[in-house]
Amino acid sequence: MRILPLPAGVGDTHEAAVALYHRIADELGVEVATVAWRGQGLLGISAHAYNAPDDYARLAAGLPLDW
Secondary structure (H helix, E strand, C coil): CEEEECCCCCCCCHHHHHHHHHHHHHHHCCCCEEEEECCEEEEEECCCCCCCHHHHHHHHHHCCCCC
16 A cells, blocks of 8 residues: 655545545545545555556546646
């Protein structure tokens, strides 16, 4: 798993992180982890059975989702 910091103001509260998770899942069809930790939004991506290489390409192409 890799944890990536999000830009300032993105996913930086629990509610915002949950909303971002749903946007990524619904709009891009990719399973990720989103969490707010100490006022910083974090995005977790994992090479796991529920993600395939095409999912990572779609995630990279689809972000930043107009932060």
